[in-house]
Amino acid sequence: MLKEICLGFALAGVIFLAAAGYDITPLLFLGAVGLGLYYFAHSRGLIAKNFSEHRAAPGQQISFEDVGGQATAIQELREALDFIKNAQQIQKLGIRPLKGILLTGPSGTGKTMLARAAAGYTDAVFVAASGSEFIEMYAGVGAQRVRRLFQTAREKALKQGRANALIFIDEIEILGSRRGQTTSHLEYDQTLNQLLVEMDGLKVDDRVRILVMAATNRVDMLDPALLRPGRFDRQVRVELPDKEGRLEILKLHTRNKPLAADVNLEAVAKETFGFSGAHLESLTNEAAILAMREGCQEIHQRHLHEAVDKVMMGERLDRRPSAHELRRVAIHETGHALMSELVKPGSVSALTVTPRGQALGYMRQSPEDDTYMYTKEYLEDQIAVMLAGAVAEEQILGERSTGATSDFQQAARLAEKIMESGMSRLGVINLEVLPKGLRYRVLTEILRKQEERVKASLARVEAALCSVAEFLLEQEKITGEKLREILQGVLQREKAAS
Ligand code: ADP
Ligand code: MG
Ligand code: ZN
Numbered sequence: 001m002l003k004e005i006c007l008g009f010a011l012a013g014v015i016f017l018a019a020a021g022y023d024i025t026p027l028l029f030l031g032a033v034g035l036g037l038y039y040f041a042h043s044r045g046l047i048a049k050n051f052s053e054h055r056a057a058p059g060q061q062i063s064f065e066d067v068g069g070q071a072t073a074i075q076e077l078r079e080a081l082d083f084i085k086n087a088q089q090i091q092k093l094g095i096r097p098l099k100g101i102l103l104t105g106p107s108g109t110g111k112t113m114l115a116r117a118a119a120g121y122t123d124a125v126f127v128a129a130s131g132s133e134f135i136e137m138y139a140g141v142g143a144q145r146v147r148r149l150f151q152t153a154r155e156k157a158l159k160q161g162r163a164n165a166l167i168f169i170d171e172i173e174i175l176g177s178r179r180g181q182t183t184s185h186l187e188y189d190q191t192l193n194q195l196l197v198e199m200d201g202l203k204v205d206d207r208v209r210i211l212v213m214a215a216t217n218r219v220d221m222l223d224p225a226l227l228r229p230g231r232f233d234r235q236v237r238v239e240l241p242d243k244e245g246r247l248e249i250l251k252l253h254t255r256n257k258p259l260a261a262d263v264n265l266e267a268v269a270k271e272t273f274g275f276s277g278a279h280l281e282s283l284t285n286e287a288a289i290l291a292m293r294e295g296c297q298e299i300h301q302r303h304l305h306e307a308v309d310k311v312m313m314g315e316r317l318d319r320r321p322s323a324h325e326l327r328r329v330a331i332h333e334t335g336h337a338l339m340s341e342l343v344k345p346g347s348v349s350a351l352t353v354t355p356r357g358q359a360l361g362y363m364r365q366s367p368e369d370d371t372y373m374y375t376k377e378y379l380e381d382q383i384a385v386m387l388a389g390a391v392a393e394e395q396i397l398g399e400r401s402t403g404a405t406s407d408f409q410q411a412a413r414l415a416e417k418i419m420e421s422g423m424s425r426l427g428v429i430n431l432e433v434l435p436k437g438l439r440y441r442v443l444t445e446i447l448r449k450q451e452e453r454v455k456a457s458l459a460r461v462e463a464a465l466c467s468v469a470e471f472l473l474e475q476e477k478i479t480g481e482k483l484r485e486i487l488q489g490v491l492q493r494e495k496a497a498s
Pocket of ligand 1: 066067068069070106107108109110111112113114215249252276277278279281
């Protein structure tokens with residue numbers, strides 16, 4: 001409407017100028033070019049991009065029950081969302097509203113599903129966009145789209161009479177990477193700034209409360225401004241599923257498929273180490289296609305088995321570790337864990353060989369109170385734990401591997417810390433002016449001493465090392481309690497024997 005009025009006035013002005021005897025050709029020309037550009041941009045969807053096509057089709061509601069193997073993530077997400085559901089209370093207490101939740105983890109693990117489920121859970125309208133949609137070569141378009149996205153969410157909620165809207169931005173690292181770093185200049189920065197502005201403007205007492213959820217597998221790339229309080233406050237990690245999780249997901253995706261009696265989903269779960277939820281979904285689908293091709297009425301185990309290879313080849317899955325490598329990883333991680341238990345009983349909370357990020361295995365230590373100062377003993381213990389992975393490999397498999405490189409780097413750093421703080425045999429020194437040869441000798445001494453200690457300790461618990469590693473290979477994870485149980489059993493037997 002406003003547009004028409006403006007146009008009318010402009011036209012009147014031009015006619016007036018013409019009547020007054022001015023040469024209006026350049027004006028007409030400019031007007032034509034402007035109009036042309038406007039319609040060009042419009043037709044390409046550059047200006048008023050409509051986000052509605054991303055809304056979940058009705059009847060396609062996803063709930064948390066449809067997401068398998070993500071119990072921890074769902075739990076954390078629910079807690080955050082419950083916070084939003086109690087908006088009145090929050091307003092009364094003057095609590096800063098939760099505005100953003102960041103889902104991080106590899107692709108295909110269910111982040112989009114979780115966001116949709118979150119919308120259902122909070123009875124919010126769901127509007128989604130992907131980071132790449134905001135990046136155009138025309139400056140300012142991205143920022144405009146961000147504004148439009150928030151506007152769309154508000155309008156939609158009002159139209160449907162709902163109090164909540166959930167905006168989901170997939171691949172946020174594309175528009176939210178560190179400012180000033182992207183090769184392609186200001187466009188990214190403007191877009192990100194606009195997102196920050198929109199988020200800062202959200203209030204609890206808005207007619208429509210907006211929650212922004214975003215997904216990324218590169219948190220490290222995000223601009224720190226995005227992670228500040230009042231923006232993406234919460235981070236929920238969405239990891240690749242472990243064996244149990246994979247079984248759960250397989251069950252979910254075979255709900256609507258006829259399975260033959262010989263089907264053993266547990267075996268399939270075991271076979272699919274490193275698969276994401278999306279891979280598993282595609283696996284069940286491939287299996288059904290294979291069954292159909294053979295003219296079977298039901299899916300048999302052999303179809304599922306064949307589909308595993310098919311998915312792996314088709315999706316070019318990250319290199320899957322061989323059984324050999326997995327065994328090595330299990331032994332390596334068990335080495336760390338047992339040493340950790342020996343220097344500080346109760347310190348291991350869990351051990352897994354499910355891939356997380358780059359590492360194949362992972363030992364979680366129970367959280368400790370924040371410490372600001374370390375004693376020599378503590379540092380030495382930590383060095384011992386770091387070295388134990390490689391020592392365990394050597395002890396059981398006869399040789400070490402490159403898997404311990406970063407462990408050694410970390411151990412060396414700790415040893416330097418000991419020297420630096422005057423706790424080595426050199427007493428108080430200045431590392432910077434210490435002759436290189438001497439520095440190297442003392443560093444090596446510290447590491448060697450711990451290495452010998454680890455060798456002696458692990459040799460004593462070799463039986464536990466083997467049983468825990470076996471358990472880990474079979475189950476892909478072991479809790480701290482189970483690990484201690486095995487370790488105690490071995491230690492007691494040894495005591496009784498001596
Ligand atoms: P992401 O957003 O993490 O890349 P999506 O949520 O888009 O993953 O998942 C893609 C598809 O893979 C889903 O539509 C679903 O079929 C399947 N999928 C992924 N993760 C899971 C899961 N945890 N449980 C069940 N299905 C899953
Ligand atoms: Mg997705
Ligand atoms: Zn290690």
